[in-house]
Amino acid sequence: MDKAANLLMRERPSTLTNSFGKDHEYCPDCKDRGIIIIDNNTARICHCQEQKRLERLFKSSQITPAFRAKTFENFVTDNRPPIIKAMFECARDYAQRFTEIQKQENNWLVFLGEPGAGKTHLSMAVANWLLARGIPTLYFQHVEGLGELKDLLRKQGEEGIAAKLEQMKKVELLIWDDLFWGKEQPREFELEITFEVLNYRYLNLKPTIISSNRTPQQLLKIDNGTIGSRIVERGKGHMVVVQDHEANYRLMGE
Known part of the structure; x- marks a missing residue:
């Protein structure tokens, strides 16, 4: 596994904020690592990353x-x-x-x-x-x-x-x-x-x-x-x- 994946594997406490400003716990599927390990050689991006991207879009839209x-x-x-x-x-x-x-x-x-x-x-x-x-x-x-x-x-x-x-x-x-x-x-x-x-x-x-x-x-x-x-x-x-x-x-x- 490459260095970037190893870094993402490190658990870190985090709180996500959705597009309406409500806090919720970090993703239980990937534990907020951003990726899900399938085996020693492969991993996939977690669905929560798409949610984070949408949250950033809502924030940058300047819609109240x-x-x-x-x-x-x-x-x-x-x-x-x-x-x-x-x-x-x-x-x-x-x-x-x-x-x-x-x-x-x-x-x-x-x-x-x-x-x-x-x-x-x-x-x-x-x-x-x-x-x-x-x-x-x-x-x-x-x-x-x-x-x-x-x-x-x-x-x-x-x-x-x-x-x-x-x-x-x-x-x-x-x-x-x-x-x-x-x-x-x-x-x-x-x-x-x-x-x-x-x-x-x-x-x-x-x-x-x-x-x-x-x-x-x-x-x-x-x-x-x-x-x-x-x-x-x-x-x-x-x-x-x-x-x-x-x-x-x-x-x-x-």
Whole structure:
């Protein structure tokens, strides 16, 4: 047996933390060695290593524990308008066929329009579904995320945000939540960051989930349509626009 295997054979106390932050005992099958010895010449990787990998994916996704609880199973469609059911089906189809869709040009999932319709919930449901299947994912909330980038820029200069932008550009699946939130015209910093990241993903056919309270027409009026046109184009086939106030469950008192 080689030196690496011998090192892994040494027992060491350990506690694993699952994706929801709950501690549990180390793996009883391999006693947290990471491998299971079959005989003197062979060994195999223990199943717990895959679990650890998934836990790291959930942690790096920057999806909060509350959002990790958002699933297709707990999304309510009963007594909701048909457009909400259509949005649900669109999200589920995207998740289930992701390995096929990600190879296509129009591989973005886009939910636009009325707030309170469940756009974020379904975006998280897709993300959690794919994370559980080993797809690297990153969540970016527009207002909070840009605020963090501004702080980094102020404290560390452009080098401070370079690593974050690189991660956003190249992660296998990026979720950009509440894009251009608010009624006012996006400021220059917003536009520069948004275009830099989304244009890279547009050019390199990187799967992306966009949710926004803006409609397609409103997005196309921003920055001469340089960002909106890319979103609309890549979202063909998996884009739902909610424009009915009745779709807003917050206004319904639910």
